Amino acid sequence: MKKVVFLFVIIGLFTTFVTAQDNELVKVPLENYLQGHATGNGEFHQKAFYPESRLLFVREGKLSQRTSAEYIKGAGGKPAADEANRKRWIEMIDVKGNAAIGKIILDYPTTYFVDYFALLKINGEWKIVNKSFHAQPRANPTEKVGFTTSNEELKAISVPLQNYFKAQATGNGDLIRQAFHTEAKIMFFSEGKLNQWSVEEFAGRFQGKSAADEEKRKRSFEIIDVAGNAAIAKVTLDYPTVKFTDYMTLLKIDGEWKIINKTFSSEAKK
Numbered sequence: 001m002k003k004v005v006f007l008f009v010i011i012g013l014f015t016t017f018v019t020a021q022d023n024e025l026v027k028v029p030l031e032n033y034l035q036g037h038a039t040g041n042g043e044f045h046q047k048a049f050y051p052e053s054r055l056l057f058v059r060e061g062k063l064s065q066r067t068s069a070e071y072i073k074g075a076g077g078k079p080a081a082d083e084a085n086r087k088r089w090i091e092m093i094d095v096k097g098n099a100a101i102g103k104i105i106l107d108y109p110t111t112y113f114v115d116y117f118a119l120l121k122i123n124g125e126w127k128i129v130n131k132s133f134h135a136q137p138r139a140n141p142t143e144k145v146g147f148t149t150s151n152e153e154l155k156a157i158s159v160p161l162q163n164y165f166k167a168q169a170t171g172n173g174d175l176i177r178q179a180f181h182t183e184a185k186i187m188f189f190s191e192g193k194l195n196q197w198s199v200e201e202f203a204g205r206f207q208g209k210s211a212a213d214e215e216k217r218k219r220s221f222e223i224i225d226v227a228g229n230a231a232i233a234k235v236t237l238d239y240p241t242v243k244f245t246d247y248m249t250l251l252k253i254d255g256e257w258k259i260i261n262k263t264f265s266s267e268a269k270k
Contacts (some may be wrong), residue, residue: 024115026100026119026126029048030090033234037088043073043133050127056251056260057133058229063183063253079090085109094223094234097265099190101232109141114227120189130261132249134228149226157231157257165219170210173203173241181258188264243267
């Protein structure tokens with residue numbers, strides 16, 4: 001018995017070490033992203049983003065998107081004139097397996113940006129695969145910016161997440177179509193490559209009926225972070241044989257919250 005307990009202790013320490021190590025490694029692309037802004041050097045952003053990544057945001061109520069290549073091309077090649085007055089930092093990261101989310105603040109004299117990132121560990125290296133953001137104009141550089149989300153707005157944000165849960169519980173693919181924007185992607189790393197499903201491909205995987213072990217399946221929210229018309233959420237699907245950690249990026253498009261990107265990591269249970 002002592003040997004078994006000792007083995008569990010070793011495994012626990014190793015898991016803690018791996019988690020701490022990944023928490024540091026996942027910061028690498030985020031730090032490169034920050035350096036790209038500080039220097040205007042697009043090479044830093046090129047290191048941060050996976051080539052197939054996207055930037056999704058809301059402009060005048062509508063969904064707008066750019067490829068990371070288009071974004072990198074926009075680099076000015078030198079620091080901004082007011083760089084001395086600009087502040088930026090990593091506000092939050094959350095890592096599970098080979099998936100992660102990050103939140104960065106760009107505190108600039110005329111605009112306060114909240115950037116949300118989805119990251120995947122691809123071939124042993126963390127990369128940004130999706131970015132969304134909210135830009136809050138400010139009247140003057142000293143104006144304090146904060147975000148308060150009403151209970152009504154939180155309920156609105158939870159609608160697509162609840163539809164996602166209902167789809168998982170019932171096997172109804174139409175609920176996936178309601179939860180996700182038509183331009184959304186489901187992104188994950190498997191079998192040595194980045195995989196991307198469209199919403200239709202994902203919805204088509206639902207068979208129209210509940211799983212045989214549905215009574216033993218649990219689902220919950222762990223993180224919901226909101227800034228203006230952008231949000232990010234962490235969802236756990238705790239099933240008898242596997243545990244999924246889903247990271248959802250959401251945007252408020254045409255007045256309605258939709259999931260516009262999902263990444264996930266899975267952990268088989270013994």
